Amino acid sequence: MPTQILLTGATGTLGTALRPQLQNANRDVRAASRSPPADDDDEAWVAMDLAGGTGIRRAVEDIDVVVHAATAPQGDTEAVDVRGTERLLQAAADAGVSNFVYVSIVGVDEISFSYYEHKLAAERAVEASAVPSTIVRATQFHSFIADILETVSWLPVWPLPTGIRLQPIDVREAADAIADHATPDPAGRGPDIGGPEGRTVRDLAATYCDVRGLRRPIVRLPFPGETAAAFRAGDGLCPDRTVGTVTWEEWVTARYD
Numbered sequence: 610m611p612t613q614i615l616l617t618g619a620t621g622t623l624g625t626a627l628r629p630q631l632q633n634a635n636r637d638v639r640a641a642s643r644s645p646p647a648d649d650d651d652e653a654w655v656a657m658d659l660a661g662g663t664g665i666r667r668a669v670e671d672i673d674v675v676v677h678a679a680t681a682p683q684g685d686t687e688a689v690d691v692r693g694t695e696r697l698l699q700a701a702a703d704a705g706v707s708n709f710v711y712v713s714i715v716g717v718d719e720i721s722f723s724y725y726e727h728k729l730a731a732e733r734a735v736e737a738s739a740v741p742s743t744i745v746r747a748t749q750f751h752s753f754i755a756d757i758l759e760t761v762s763w764l765p766v767w768p769l770p771t772g773i774r775l776q777p778i779d780v781r782e783a784a785d786a787i788a789d790h791a792t793p794d795p796a797g798r799g800p801d802i803g804g805p806e807g808r809t810v811r812d813l814a815a816t817y818c819d820v821r822g823l824r825r826p827i828v829r830l831p832f833p834g835e836t837a838a839a840f841r842a843g844d845g846l847c848p849d850r851t852v853g854t855v856t857w858e859e860w861v862t863a864r865y866d
């Protein structure tokens with residue numbers, strides 16, 4: 610009997626990469642979203658709203674493993690990431706789920722800002738729950754950084770928090786490592802997942818410009834406060850966990866080739 614997996618956040622950046630990696634002969638994947646795509650296999654999708662609390666119990670019915678990748682970084686993170694995770698955990702406990710895999714971010718316990726604080730609160734809810742669990746923290750995906758640089762790309766001069774250090778990873782490589790945890794065996798706090806190199810935002814932006822043939826002066830945007838200081842200090846990095854192999858330069862080259 611294949612392992613039954615529920616993937617939340619299946620329409621997101623990570624979920625889109627995770628879904629095909631979770632699907633194999635030994636695993637059946639049920640994908641969840643607030644608005645499942647109309648043109649996909651209806652049987653494989655469920656409608657679920659973590660903030661509204663709808664569809665959650667149906668989503669976890671007969672599920673062995675939950676891979677929880679839903680999040681609302683631009684929205685109400687308290688309602689979705691904290692309360693929504695608590696609702697999902699309660700439903701998973703009632704359904705007898707064997708392993709609840711929670712995707713988190715490297716540095717959530719070191720770097721204080723609202724989204725990270727809510728991710729940490731969700732981690733703690735996972736750890737306190739009756740459901741056996743696995744927590745995997747990843748560094749930023751390449752696409753996340755590219756999306757930010759695209760928003761400033763029209764500017765003649767780029768004001769950026771140049772000293773911030775990041776260790777971006779290809780989302781497919783992150784998905785690959787997370788998919789390894791999607792078994793009925795919980796691992797507790799799993800090892801972090803990081804990209805091949807830690808680099809400053811100035812360096813990442815300069816490489817991005819080089820690859821795209823853009824000529825843009827990059828100027829330091831003052832970013833005071835403890836959040837930026839923690840990123841500058843490298844609290845968002847996991848230098849001993851360079852799981853990804855695709856460098857930022859290789860990824861940007863492939864994206865814009």
Ligand SMILES: NC(=O)c1ccc[n+]([C@@H]2O[C@H](COP(=O)([O-])OP(=O)(O)OC[C@H]3O[C@@H](n4cnc5c(N)ncnc54)[C@H](OP(=O)(O)O)[C@@H]3O)[C@@H](O)[C@H]2O)c1
Nearest residue numbers: 618619620621622623642643658659660679680749750753
């Ligand atoms: N992006 C990064 O660089 C990065 C790095 C490390 C770790 N992570 C972590 O990886 C996970 C996935 O991130 P991502 O970047 O893939 O996120 P994303 O692209 O923003 O996708 C978010 C997903 O959550 C779903 N969602 C949002 N609100 C929901 C709600 N109320 N109820 C149910 N589903 C809801 C969305 O689906 P619908 O809108 O279709 O409902 C979507 O599928 C998160 O835990 C994030 O913290 C991200």
